[in-house]
Amino acid sequence: xxxxxxxxxxxxxxxxxxxxxxxxxxxxxxxxxxxxxxxxxxxxxxxxxxxxxxxxxxxxxxxxxxxxxxxxxxxxxxxxxxxxxxxxxxxxxxxxxxxxxxxxxxxxxxxxxxxxxxxxxxxxxxxxxxxxxxxxxxxxxxxxxxxxxxxxxxxxxxxxxxxxxxxxxxxxxxxxxxxxxxxxxxxxxxxxxxxxxxxxxxxxxxxxxxxxxxxxxxxxxxxxxxxxxxxxxxxxxxxxxxxxxxxxxxxxxxxxxxxxxxxxxxxxxxxxxxxxxxxxxxxxxxxxxxxxxxxxxxxxxxxxxxxxxxxxxxxxxxxxxxxxxxxxxxxxxxxxxxxxxxxxxxxxxxxxxxxxxxxxxxxxxxxxxxxxxxxxxxxxxxxxxxxxxxxxxxxxxxxxxxxxx
Amino acid sequence: xxxxxxxxxxxxxxxxxxxxxxxxxxxxxxxxxxxxxxxxxxxxxxxxxxxxxxxxxxxxxxxxxxxxxxxxxxxxxxxxxxxxxxxxxxxxxxxxxxxxxxxxxxxxxxxxxxxxxxxxxxxxxxxxxxxxxxxxxxxxxxxxxxxxxxxxxxxxxxxxxxxxxxxxxxxxxxxxxxxxxxxxxxxxxxxxxxxxxxxxxxxxxxxxxxxxxxxxxxxxxxxxxxxxxxxxxxxxxxxxxxxxxx
Numbered sequence: 001x002x003x004x005x006x007x008x009x010x011x012x013x014x015x016x017x018x019x020x021x022x023x024x025x026x027x028x029x030x031x032x033x034x035x036x037x038x039x040x041x042x043x044x045x046x047x048x049x050x051x052x053x054x055x056x057x058x059x060x061x062x063x064x065x066x067x068x069x070x071x072x073x074x075x076x077x078x079x080x081x082x083x084x085x086x087x088x089x090x091x092x093x094x095x096x097x098x099x100x101x102x103x104x105x106x107x108x109x110x111x112x113x114x115x116x117x118x119x120x121x122x123x124x125x126x127x128x129x130x131x132x133x134x135x136x137x138x139x140x141x142x143x144x145x146x147x148x149x150x151x152x153x154x155x156x157x158x159x160x161x162x163x164x165x166x167x168x169x170x171x172x173x174x175x176x177x178x179x180x181x182x183x184x185x186x187x188x189x190x191x192x193x194x195x196x197x198x199x200x201x202x203x204x205x206x207x208x209x210x211x212x213x214x215x216x217x218x219x220x221x222x223x224x225x226x227x228x229x230x231x232x233x234x235x236x237x238x239x240x241x242x243x244x245x246x247x248x249x250x251x252x253x254x255x256x257x258x259x260x261x262x263x264x265x266x267x268x269x270x271x272x273x274x275x276x277x278x279x280x281x282x283x284x285x286x287x288x289x290x291x292x293x294x295x296x297x298x299x300x301x302x303x304x305x306x307x308x309x310x311x312x313x314x315x316x317x318x319x320x321x322x323x324x325x326x327x328x329x330x331x332x333x334x335x336x337x338x339x340x341x342x343x344x345x346x347x348x349x350x351x352x353x354x355x356x357x358x359x360x361x362x363x364x365x366x367x368x369x370x371x372x373x374x375x376x377x378x379x380x381x382x383x384x385x386x387x388x389x390x391x392x393x394x395x396x397x398x399x400x401x402x403x404x405x
Numbered sequence: 406x407x408x409x410x411x412x413x414x415x416x417x418x419x420x421x422x423x424x425x426x427x428x429x430x431x432x433x434x435x436x437x438x439x440x441x442x443x444x445x446x447x448x449x450x451x452x453x454x455x456x457x458x459x460x461x462x463x464x465x466x467x468x469x470x471x472x473x474x475x476x477x478x479x480x481x482x483x484x485x486x487x488x489x490x491x492x493x494x495x496x497x498x499x500x501x502x503x504x505x506x507x508x509x510x511x512x513x514x515x516x517x518x519x520x521x522x523x524x525x526x527x528x529x530x531x532x533x534x535x536x537x538x539x540x541x542x543x544x545x546x547x548x549x550x551x552x553x554x555x556x557x558x559x560x561x562x563x564x565x566x567x568x569x570x571x572x573x574x575x576x577x578x579x580x581x582x583x584x585x586x587x588x589x590x591x592x593x594x595x596x597x598x599x600x601x602x603x604x605x606x607x608x609x610x611x612x613x614x615x616x617x618x619x620x621x622x623x624x625x626x627x628x629x630x631x632x633x634x635x636x637x638x639x640x641x642x643x644x645x646x647x648x649x650x651x
Contacts, residue, residue, distance in 0.1 A: 021569025089556065350567055
């Protein structure tokens with residue numbers, strides 16, 4: 001058998017340093033499994049930002065509320081794709097739903113995902129838009145009229161009472177939604193954190209670190225989208241909204257940074273058996289992706305910028321520019337975080353005696369191009385969702401201004 | 406009408422019952438007369454007896470259709486050379502890998518030995534715990550198997566195995582590992598690696614049996630297992646295992 005897979009493994013074998021178990025040469029969880037926690041992190045983060053508006057009555061962020069919800073939905077719809085594509089037998093993936101092994105963290109995926117999509121996100125979006133959908137459809141022509149009627153599930157009631165009910169339900173769902181968002185991403189962290197065989201992953205902090213990095217990336221993404229889309233609509237960016245979102249981002253980055261530092265210090269201080277190989281891993285394999293991209297560019301630099309914004313009174317234009325740079329750096333940093341966890345965790349041998357190599361293909365199911373498609377697809381979906389459910393327009397016949405509760 | 410419905414149901418019950426029964430009979434026909442609940446298998450490995458010939462590796466690959474390439478092993482043998490300056494060098498002795506290894510100068514060597522490795526058939530198997538669809542399971546006789554018709558190829562088990570004992574079969578795209586040659590042991594034969602070992606470094610048997618080579622091995626030796634701190638409770642135990650072995 002001399003197919004490309006084994007040829008590639010022969011190539012990688014030459015890059016092995018030290019001793020690895022012979023079955024370890026293949027990096028089993030490649031770039032697609034980097035994309036998966038990245039996408040779910042964005043979902044959880046965007047949703048938590050939206051929830052702040054409803055639960056804690058943060059009026060300033062109201063202009064980005066619906067956008068955050070739609071962002072969460074667009075990314076959630078794509079999130080299972082990388083998992084599915086990476087399976088050896090995707091045609092058997094239904095087994096996870098039909099025959100789940102309840103002791104497996106991964107088997108819970110189906111339930112967590114279905115709960116989050118069906119019970120939390122879709123319901124919240126529906127109740128948020130219900131009255132607008134009815135009012136829009138009254139003024140529209142085919143086909144949008146029909147589409148909005150269908151999405152509203154042919155609901156007709158636009159009375160004050162029904163609107164009050166919608167608002168109550170939304171608040172209720174949000175209250176369930178926050179722990180659900182925590183569950184969604186904390187659970188992804190648990191998939192890695194519960195692997196006792198792998199000292200790079202096995203950490204009780206892993207779900208919490210995942211969660212806070214999720215919040216960071218989600219807020220940063222909504223800020224980025226808000227800053228890009230608003231000028232495209234020839235509207236003025238609401239600086240109060242932007243400043244408020246940025247301040248949440250700032251706090252989330254601080255918590256995230258503290259947790260990751262704690263993890264690092266804890267490992268280094270305890271210096272268990274694995275510390276030597278993990279240090280080699282960081283120095284030899286992850287120096288750029290961890291040291292430079294994740295920590296320096298993705299964390300310290302944006303943190304510095306945000307501290308400067310808070311201390312010095314920059315004018316609006318400069319603030320916008322700095323926020324924009326920060327959120328892009330943060331996205332880069334969080335993607336690198338996912339890379340360092342997933343790929344980094346498979347670059348050292350469980351014999352703790354050697355390091356492996358990973359090479360991403362350009363084409364193929366687990367290649368670079370597929371990754372690009374999976375990262376672009378949520379934005380395409382978001383564009384469609386924005387077209388169907390405009391997040392900034394409330395219906396013209398809106399007798400009651402949409403209020404924050 | 407009611408009677409007709411009842412008869413119809415009776416008929417379909419009998420037909421479907423006989424079909425299911427037939428399947429069950431076929432499934433059990435492979436191991437006729439074998440009662441898994443009467444066995445509980447384990448293996449003993451005597452480090453001091455292993456000469457690193459690699460015949461066990463070859464036999465395993467032949468017996469179980471393990472791909473020939475040096476990235477897929479159900480069992481392998483490691484060679485440890487510990488030098489006087491405490492430097493440890495480990496090597497997989499698979500003869501097909503063309504890696505230039507500097508021969509150790511004898512006077513520098515403190516001790517040297519071979520360690521056969523395979524799936525430890527853990528009592529608390531992490532691979533079984535993490536498999537999302539239950540494709541990896543523990544049999545009544547204590548062997549961890551993979552149902553290749555159910556495995557979805559997610560590779561979580563490969564990540565969870567602390568011993569690197571699993572690989573993804575490149576053609577089947579499902580997880581694969583040592584089964585103690587389950588098709589042989591249920592017919593009263595020895596696993597292929599045990600059968601071919603010229604020095605009897607591998608001892609196979611029933612851990613509950615009081616009179617067997619394995620029982621004798623367990624009685625006569627100080628035993629150790631790999632990575633005991635992970636609480637996987639391996640059923641493969643070693644005598645003469647060096648502390649450097651992971």
